[in-house]
Amino acid sequence: MSSLPPRHLCIAGALFIAAGVGAVIHIVASLIAGRIFFDFGFIGIGIGYGILIGRASSRKWALFLAIAGLVGTVLFGASTAYDHFTGSAPLPYPASTYMIVEMALISGSCLYVLTALWRSGHQEWFAAEKEERSAAQTLAWAVAAVAGVFLSSQSVTEWWRQERYEKAFPLCVRVVPYNAENGEGLTNLSIIHQGRRNMMNFEPKLPRVTYQSSFSSGGQQLEFYGVAAAPFEVKLGSAGFQDQTLTLTRESKREIRVPMQPLVPTQPKRDADGKPAAPVVKE
Secondary structure, three states: OOOOOOHHHHHHHHHHHHHHHHHHHHHHHHHHOOOOOOOHHHHHHHHHHHHHOOOHHHHHHHHHHHHHHHHHHHHHHHHHHHHHHHOOOOOOOOHHHHHHHHHHHHHHHHHHHHHHHHOHHHHHHHHOOOOOOHHHHHHHHHHHHHHHHHHHHHHHHHHHHHHHHHOOEEEEEEEEEEEOOOOOEOOOEEEEEOOEEOOOOOOOOOOOEEEEEEEEOOEEEEEEEEEEOOOEEEEEEEOOEEEEEEEEOOOOOOEEEEEEOEOOOOOOOEOOOOOEOOOOOOO
């Protein structure tokens, strides 16, 4: 008889080993984050290896856990769906999509394990433990290594995504550039992005932030709005003026006036005798 079980049992054992590795990574990640969390799922490593070597007790535990996992997932999914559609606890996007995919994977894996272990042709594999275990050990180590790399990468990605969302903040800022010498508004603004002047396709570091331009008696204004996850810079330009860089943050005021220095100083108005004219006082 082969030193490895039938293909479907190999896959079932690999699923348990991968789940156990995921539980170990979960425990380690919690410790790194400063929390203590004990995930009993690590026993999946022993159960999966037991399936590969034909251990009858591992089959019983695998059947029990697969049934419990399937029932628990269905009940949790039904409860979550009820709370979502009734409005008592709606799930935001994309968390709802991630949860649906996760529950579908768990349910599918449990069904696969149950089918593989209950097949009459596979039950004879568990009649006695196998003395030759080198192939099973090699397969178990390979699955553990692949699952460790994949699940570690997923954990890091999830941590990065959560950190990004926790730092997110609403943004609604009106930027009013003006001539720094005479206080007059400007009418030919542009946004310089990566060395290019582009008014139509401005795309800052955070694509969820956009802007619109408007004109008033005080000149051209820019309004930035959306959801940002970190401060970012906006570089303003206007013909005849020095470029000005502005940093938008969580603490930015609702309206920001930005002085723009002319490249050539504005010459003062003169009267008929060539003397500087008196400033006009607005009533």
